[in-house]
Amino acid sequence: GHAQQLVIGRGSEPQSIDPHFTRAGPNQMTAMHVFDRLILTDENVRPIPGLAVSWEAEDELTWLIRLRAGVRFHDGRPFTADDVVYSLERAPRVPRSPASFAQSLSTLADIEVIDDLTLRLRTTQPSPQFIENIGTIYILSRAASEGAQSSDFNDPSVAVGTGPFRFVSWQPGDRLTLVRNDDYWGEISDFETVVMRFITTDAARVASLRSGSVDIIDLVSPADLPRLRSMSDINVFQVGSLRLVYLALNQREEMIRFTTADGRPLGENPLRDARVRRALSLLIDRRGLTDYILQGAGEPATQIVPAGVFGHAQSIPETRVDRDRAHALLAEAGYPDGFGVTVHGSGNRFVLDSEITQAIGQLLARGGIRVNRVEVRPYAAYTPKAAAGEYPIFLFSYGNTSGESSRGLSGLFHSYDAQRDLGTLNRSRYSNPAFDEVIDAALQTFDDTERERLLWRAAEIAFHEDTALIPLYFESAVWAARTGLEVLPRRDIRTLAMSVRIAR
Amino acid sequence: MSPGQMPNGTTPVDATANGLLLQISNLTTVFDTRAGRVVAVAGVDLTLRPGEILGLVGESGSGKSVTGFSILGLIDPPGRVSGGSILFRGRELVGAGDVTLRQLRGRDIAMIFQDPMMTLNPVLRIDTQIIEAVRAHTRASKSEARERALEVLTEVGIPAPEERLKCYPHQLSGGMRQRVAIAIALLHRPSLIIADEPTTALDVTIQAQIVHLMQRLCRESGTALLWITHDLAVIDGMADRVCVMYAGRIVEQGPVRDVLASPAHPYSRGLVDSVPANNRRGEPLRQIRGMAASPLRLPAGCAFQPRCDHATERCRQQPEAVEVGPDRLVRCFHPLTGREVADRA
Amino acid sequence: MAAQGDHGSPVLADQEQPQWRQQWQQFAESRRAWLALWVIVILLLAALFAPVIAPQNPYDLTQIDLFDGRLPPGSVGESGFIYVLGSDVQGRDMLSAMLYGLRNSLFVGVLSAVFAVGIGVCLGLIAAYAGGWIDALIMRIVDFMLGFPTILVALVLLAVLGQGVGKVILALVIVQWAYFARAVRGIALVERRKEYVEAAMCLNLGSARILFHHILPNCMPPVIVIGTMQIASAISLEATLSFLGLGLPITEPSLGLLIANGFNYLMAGLYWISVFPGLLLLVAIFSLNVVGDRLRDVLNPRLQR
Amino acid sequence: MHDGPPIVELRDVSKRFAQHHDFADRVAALMTRKALVDAAVLAVNDVSVSIARGEVLGLVGESGCGKSTLGRIVAGIIEPSEGEVLIDGTRQSAMSSEQATRAALDVQMIFQDPMSSLNPRKRVIDIIGEAPRVHGLVSRAELDDYVCMQMERVGLDPTYRQRLPHQFSGGQRQRIGIARALAVRPRFLVCDEAIAALDVSIQAQVLNLFIELRASLDLTYLFISHDLSVVEHVSDRVAIMYLGRIVEIGPTDAFYAAPNHPYAQMLLAEVPRLGGGARDYTPVPGEIPSPMDPPSGCHFHPRCPHVSARCRSEAPVLKPIAEGRMAACHLNDQR
Amino acid sequence: MIAYLIRRVLQSVGVLLAVSLVVFLGIYAIGNPAAILLPDDATGAELDAAIASLGLDRPLPLQYFTFLGNAIRGDLGTSFVFNTPSIELIFARLPATLELAITAMLFAVLLGIPLGLWAGLKPGSAFDETVVTGSILGFSMPNFWQGMMLIMIFAVGLGILPANGRGETGTILGIETSFATADGIRHLILPALNLALFKLALMIRLTRTGVREVIGLDYVKFARAKGLSEQRVLMVHVLKNILVPIVTIMGMEFGSLIAFATITETIFAWPGMGKLLIDSINNLDRPVVVAYVMVVTLMFVVINLLVDVAYSALDPRVRLGGNAP
């Protein structure tokens, strides 16, 4: 009966069944059902053995990897080191890939197959994160998919992996159907078939759950939370995610779209002054945002990663609203009456972004900043301008995909350097040589303790000392399911059939 | 036409004692418009014998068409027949049910409209329009109906009727269309045809064709014809009797020759006088002064009185129809004598 | 246009009253239309005086309070403010937001309809009058516009020009003028063939004068009618754009934007955030349509009694 | 009559309404291997006629024979495809722009449908006064008086000048049309079926107005009608048109006494006459041919009782047959 | 007729060229698709790689002319997002949209014409008033709001119909369609209704107006004078005449149903073309948007052509070759 089939109402859609086509989230959470990786992550984004049972650094440039024995692909062929070689070679070379895995493999120098189940990999430079990067690559069967185009993967005879589910069919815009892989090496799912229905409108997804046409939905909007929580036939599962929502403060010298408190143009950028940035941070009531707007589906943030994640600096205290101190700081910086600014945000990019943007406007305004406008634009029209640095204060988010803080810290805060490809996400052009030094060192360090110490320091500089941006909260990932189902919520916001169990 | 059905025109009609086919008495038709009540027909009395051609003349808006439509019960809201009686072969049509009227329409009483461009449905082929008319009253099969259609088209002198049947109205000339309309009217050999200005929109040459056709028809089949027009000359050539209408009333009626030669009502005389042929070339025509009376506010008494040279105090009362000669009635207190007319000519 | 036979016996009584008086009387005969007109007048006044009658200025970020968010109708806020129709997520008083929203919706609707009608009418007239390649060109542009997705136009404008009431109006005008051009061309083609145009040509009055003084006024009744309905559909379209995040600035909501915002809370039972503005929008568009319908009947000589 | 050049003279005027063939048509013709059929209507075919000052020329013919088209050419509403129109003996091309305007205003037209020829949205004062004001014939201050004067002249009550056309009866509307034309002080009126839409009693009133104006304003008329008795009443000369050509032209008396062209004879025979007594109407043989595809030779030959081989191949030309009379018929050559 | 076709084809080629150029420029003006397609943590090198692999690094005119060159060979480009030929993507979504549009149209026509006829026959009656008021309501509610209310009432509240999605499909005559299964039909009802309400209102109004215009004309009177039954007068003489404007407008509306059912498809998670359009616009998936608009324009050209042909079938006075545009 019903227990055999699981219908998931998903808010996002994959672009392709080819797991190498793009590393965008919706694609990955689809691929994870069908394909395995060398290293998997658990619900807390900690690495756990996947197709690799062990890995060790023989020296700074060499890694030895042992593969799991006795694993078979969906078509019955055995899994061997050759498939790994094939997959690692294929992943960076998928044509027209909008977001390829090339970056993860950029330091890979060569692969040596020792035997069917052992590999030795060499890197071009010392790279502590190398093994984690390798871990993100999905392993395909050379026999089934060699020479196949991305679009060929819509055929179940090409989309062959070793994962817990077999691919059956995909109707773009509508649904994706999987059947259980009964020979799976890991835990076998409770569900014989899994149907993922793509329902991108939040309210429609909730409606589907409430009308019983799906069993579980993801990306539950905080708007619906109180109601769903109160319903007896529906359970809500929630976990703090690694997605940081922050307010970027544009520190470019040429950004002069500010006004004085009475509306006249202000010829300078007050955000270049750390005291001003600090003052703004003191005006934001993060608890207000998480409790009132997000209905608890968020955790106030102090830095790039939440507590419990590698690199989280305990030393950074939570920022509480303190208007008096904010005003004092502003006065100190030469803006006793505050200044005027427009707040920008995206619409429908992440949970309640437009509501949050408005609330930020309100909080700043109530704190004495003249908020000239609050502008919310669809992401397509928003992000190019944000990247070009055209907004003074704007809402953005960063989803940590690796289980530690280095990637985020260097992307967001390293001084922008196009040549060396550093500070790519540093849209506000924050720049502090001291910070750069610390983070550069962290990225080269193999010793975990030392690395973590450096990351703490980097976080302290960026968040505590410089207020390079205003961290707001970590989004919570929320699922809702009909009673009788248990969902193991994942911090990486992946909606997986493997995480769903029939309650016992 | 299905076998066994007698063409109506050839049956002896006299179901009534007086031998009248149509007897209209005191017919009143009104339109309740926003501006008020328009009395389009205000107590018309009129009779028609089988085979007779009656001309109904009068200026625009005098109620000729409305009289015609009233007979067929085709007055659409906001209009209605508010009084009087229409006896057709002794049968009362005022207040008759829909079914009765529908059976009568097209079979016993047919009508031809003024504008041949508008009477045929532009989006239906000629054959459809004729065949449906045949089948509205007989149980003929499609092919029988088509046969009948060909027959009548030939009868009204349409060349190559087979091809015409497949045409749409716009592919035919005005004269041809009017002949098709006449053919439809003839389908069931009605005993009465109401022709509402059927030639006004047509050229002289085509007018002649149509008048010829209708004349022959009445003569041959004994169909009575009510010919509505404002063209006195046409009436003169074809009708037996004529009724002159003014502001919803028949002001004069009688044999066509007598009425046109020596009109007794001042209005009829005005009409006759204003025809160019009755005037000297190049000189001003004699015209009726003033403007037609508004049907919304008819003057008390004789409606023509404000425009009449002969009007007196007495004309403020409604004149009754008086007999002024053999078979001639005039609604006037001061009917003109033949001599007066001759004097003026 | 008054009751009359085809070849013209006028009903003289009508002469005493100017045409507009009659039409007005006829308009007022429909109780529904009369009521709708009143509703529109009231709504217009409410929109016009929104700053005066609204208990709160929903644009003023310092007046709204996050912590008064999601209050059901009739609640009293922390500061003692009474939210008659409840508050939205930001703590905005719904009643005030609706009054201002109505103002924005009507402003956008009326203005975009006026411009779209204006442009459409001019191009349609020119197409009909000039004929030939000018006509063909204009009509192909019309075809082009009709097949062009509104969302794309709106998004491009948003990206290029930024956000704002003016830009939304521009987007609505761009996607809607084509309908009018086509409609007016059809009407003008008929008018152009009438003899009064020939008479004007005979009097040597010049093309521009004939076009704008003679043909245009006679195309107006249908245009006025489509125009009224256009206001309604522009309001509705703006609401749709807002729903897609392409409408007005989020802090200066129209009714459509309010509904779109509340849409997310409908399932959560916070019905007032979208149902009240929805009802107000419904009433406004409904009344406009009723009036437009009635106007069409009154101005259509074919339907006159 | 007056001396001097004719007020209006048409020389070899033709008007062709052709369908313009574009690229697509040509490709289609190539594809279907069909020659491009010239779907042209020769509405007016090589007409030459002159109208002397003060005269009334009646123009008669069946529907679709090109009367209105000819009238429009004379009134300057449409350009002839070939030939030329001379006003007072002068070509349009030889005129200064001022002269051209004057010439255009000199010839005015009265239309058939009194309702559709008046702009339903303009008040009488504007209908009549617009052109004089635009052309600077009167100043704004004088306009009101001027309009009143025009209205009085055509027998309209000037107090009605603020009314709209629909508030008038058919006859009054036609008077407004006449006043509008007269307001630009024309010397020539083209009356295109100007009384056809009116009923008898109103017809008489309007006809009388024409006759009266002719005398008082020294007007010249081209009087188009298919009502032969009306034409007989008002015209000095009559021209008969058949399918774009003038087939006979001559003084009214002589024409009505003895029409020459077989078509003219046929027309006259069909006119219903008052006082003619009961008569049998005889159907005219044949149908009016389509102007798209006129018969060869003499256009009338398919319906002509006197048809000969020559009529089928050769189009007869207008030749004098008597003093001031011309006809286009091969029969005349035999006599 | 052939000349007419050629003319239409030539004109549509012009329109298509213009459409493709404008869409190209428009999306260029909005921004760079690569920035949207990449995940949050993408590096600059990744961005550059993506831009290069999508061919977005070449000058715009060059991109456009390449596109034109390919288009002539029938290749309208490959989706940035799905890496599938855009035409394939569009046609894969077509059946779902078509069945929705057809159902909505059937609702509108089968209900609208009778209601409109009846209301037009009895103007001012209670029935007429009700129908007219109802039709105005159909006009007055924004589509998305209507859709949400339908879901609230029928799916969540009463629970009698599924809230969204396309149900089970089966094959009829080799075409995969929802009409084949009961589940499919159940899923169709709400979205079709959502789309139909506006068209239904339009249909009622068109029919009603048409009836009122035609009913007083001479030929209707003449048909009555022939003794025809009221039913025949109505269903043949009146209806056939008013069908001309109805068919014209409904043709256009059907086109827009197919092309722009965006909102309904989004709310009801219907895997049709409209949803593809809005997703593609949001992702700045230029090849799909360009191809989409071109397909839609072409569809409008074809629909207009069919309408014109239907027009001349319905109204013999209209000659196809006659008036050029």
Ligand SMILES: Nc1ncnc2c1ncn2[C@@H]1O[C@H](COP(=O)(O)OP(=O)(O)OP(=O)(O)O)[C@@H](O)[C@H]1O
């Ligand atoms: N549907 C209507 N609504 C209001 N008044 C009408 C209607 N039909 C006719 N009338 C009025 O009835 C009167 C008589 O009209 P009718 O059509 O019978 O005149 P007629 O004698 O046939 O004139 P004509 O020669 O112009 O056809 C006119 O005054 C007209 O205004």
Ligand SMILES: Nc1ncnc2c1ncn2[C@@H]1O[C@H](COP(=O)(O)OP(=O)(O)OP(=O)(O)O)[C@@H](O)[C@H]1O
């Ligand atoms: N604008 C035009 N385009 C094409 N053909 C035209 C045009 N105007 C007139 N015609 C054609 O020219 C011919 C003569 O038309 P015209 O109107 O001059 O005839 P008429 O003698 O005035 O007829 P009627 O008595 O019906 O008014 C007709 O066959 C008509 O179809």
Ligand SMILES: [Mg+2]
């Ligand atoms: Mg009549």
Ligand SMILES: [Mg+2]
């Ligand atoms: Mg004419």
